Amino acid sequence: MWHLVACADPTRLDAHCPVGLELLSSGVDPEGHCLVDGECPRCALANAPVLPPTAPSPPLAADTLAADSEVVQPVAPPVEN
């Protein structure tokens, strides 16, 4: 399990944001959802405005898009001539 270096107390549930609390109480990795000065930097990041469109998209997203476009290709109904 990993916590932020600045985590108030990795063993204390109330030292984590609601997300971290849920993850911790279900026994999984809190993924750094620790409260630092009463705020969770990870949630703050998640709630931050999305990156501008000029930012390069991660290759994983491109792969997913390519796979999706193949799946949604329309299938022409059989035509008898």
Ligand SMILES: [Zn+2]
């Ligand atoms: Zn959080």
